[in-house]
Amino acid sequence: AQSVTQLDSHVSVSEGTPVLLRCNYSSSYSPSLFWYVQHPNKGLQLLLKYTSAATLVKGINGFEAEFKKSETSFHLTKPSAHMSDAAEYFCVVSDLKDKIIFGKGTRLHILP
């Protein structure tokens, strides 16, 4: 059975410093992996996705994630945080069993 674990429920960084949001997954098949962002009182927007092409995936707004099969991880990073990055971030795994599993989310706080 597949699962996804977001290792931090809250992350606080200062504006201009790097962001790291951690995600580990487990899947019996080659998974599709996604990061979505949800700003306060908004719907969900795709940040980036991994579907077996390059292991380093670039997304919108300067975010990127690296698929590491040996570590079963798909951590999200950004070199320099901006105030507008304050939001909740969800790591998502899907496999050929048709199930789509969301992590419980990481709330990112940006300190001025």
Added chain:
Amino acid sequence: EAQVTQNPRYLITVTGKKLTVTCSQNMNHEYMSWYRQDPGLGLRQIYYSMNVEVTDKGDVPEGYKVSRKEKRNFPLILESPSPNQTSLYFCASSLGLSGAWYNEQFFGPGTRLTVL
């Protein structure tokens, strides 16, 4: 404009009164899905549909029904709502599978349901 629409956006109802939340997409997507979002639990899949007349249970299907009679619509039905179904509900659609890989989902704006 490509979008997923949900109605109503907000609903307050009472225990036992049947309700339907509609979901419609204009992107000709095959895959549609319903999720509920609760604090600290992320999004949990209720039901999904790979195509017309094909639906299947997600992780939390109890107390919900769905139907997929047309490609664009995927209504969520609560036959006898209870207070533990108070939640924020999202509908989503996608192209589904491309070979062995999932395409990304597009989400509706959400429906905030309160059951008293």
